[in-house]
Amino acid sequence: MKKAVILLSGGLDSTTCLAIARAQGFQCFTLSFDYGQRHRQELEKSILISQKLKAHAHKVVKVDLSSFGQSALTDNIDVPKGRSHKEMGEGIPITYVPARNTVFLSLALAWAEALEAYDIFIGVNALDYSGYPDCRGEYIDAFEKMANLATKKGVEGKRFTIHTPLLHMTKAEIIKKGLSLKVDYSLTHSCYDPRQNGSPCEFCDSCLLRQKGFEEVGIKDPLSFK
């Protein structure tokens, strides 16, 4: 079995991405980050999802991005609520964490090289991508090129591939794909600003995009209490 490293936040996208990697026959090594995020439940969810989706191993790496500041996901800055889809499409939101995917992919590359795994999966999405620069295809292509120059294995002739199976899918298409692979979305979370009891706020960009996706598929989100 070929090994792959899968970036797993415990969200809808990365969980679907893990299911796709498994369906493609990879032995999956899931990687999550304790990066100083305000909502820590994604770390617990990632452990559970890794077990349920039969990842070969799961690792949590601590890396303190909160010490750099400048994001509503790590700082004491309000997460925007109730924005329209049009508003979400305008500019880069305050939930952007400086260079986050670059840090995460770099650490995935380090683990991949140590494991002799040449495939890395990341659930980035350029359609419903909420304006993050590090979720675009041209960025991923540039990272892959850099990764093959950066590494001992790359220099020795192996080739690292960054897989982005969700890149051109809508949220509804992602959910349909996941359901076809029997993903249990009640295990996932998406909210940027969960309530104290852990339930989603229902009004942040991430909750609204998730709701829209489930509505388009025509099924109820298992996390919804409506």
Place this chain on the structure above:
Amino acid sequence: MKKAVILLSGGLDSTTCLAIARAQGFQCFTLSFDYGQRHRQELEKSILISQKLKAHAHKVVKVDLSSFGQSALTDNIDVPKGRSHKEMGEGIPITYVPARNTVFLSLALAWAEALEAYDIFIGVNALDYSGYPDCRGEYIDAFEKMANLATKKGVEGKRFTIHTPLLHMTKAEIIKKGLSLKVDYSLTHSCYDPRQNGSPCEFCDSCLLRQKGFEEVGIKDPLSFK
């Protein structure tokens, strides 16, 4: 004053790189990593060097690369000793840490973006580079390209530059440059495998390259007891 982030290991190269950035008029933010390295004195040296070379701020970020294994700098693997310069030029040594410079530059990029600093200095060196793939110019160019696609500031039209002032210098040229900028090399360390009292082993690749550099300049290394 323009801000710059300087990767600082406390070694001869990164310390010279910091002195060069200061001489170019940058306000310097030095960044070191607690990455599970076996010899921890570089963290103490970096604090002292940042003070002496008047960095505006110094940050240590914890990121556990040792959990990935596969390097003599983080694992319980013997550091090679007494290799000839020719042997050092053959292949990539066991002191290579998978994707280390990519992880370090990614974190420098995160801090730089948060600081609104668009200049990052790294003391990589392609001549006496001991075979590390992530010390080559083509790798740095690929990282810079990726960084400008990865970031909010990059998308908004700012341009991040990765400065590598030592890239084409010999160790002797680096030492001469540092001395012209009044760098006190007794503050630095280079050894991959220091003795219990912190003094250099004198036989690892890094010690041997340093010795060769000082010999070529024709002065005594302040760390040498010979």
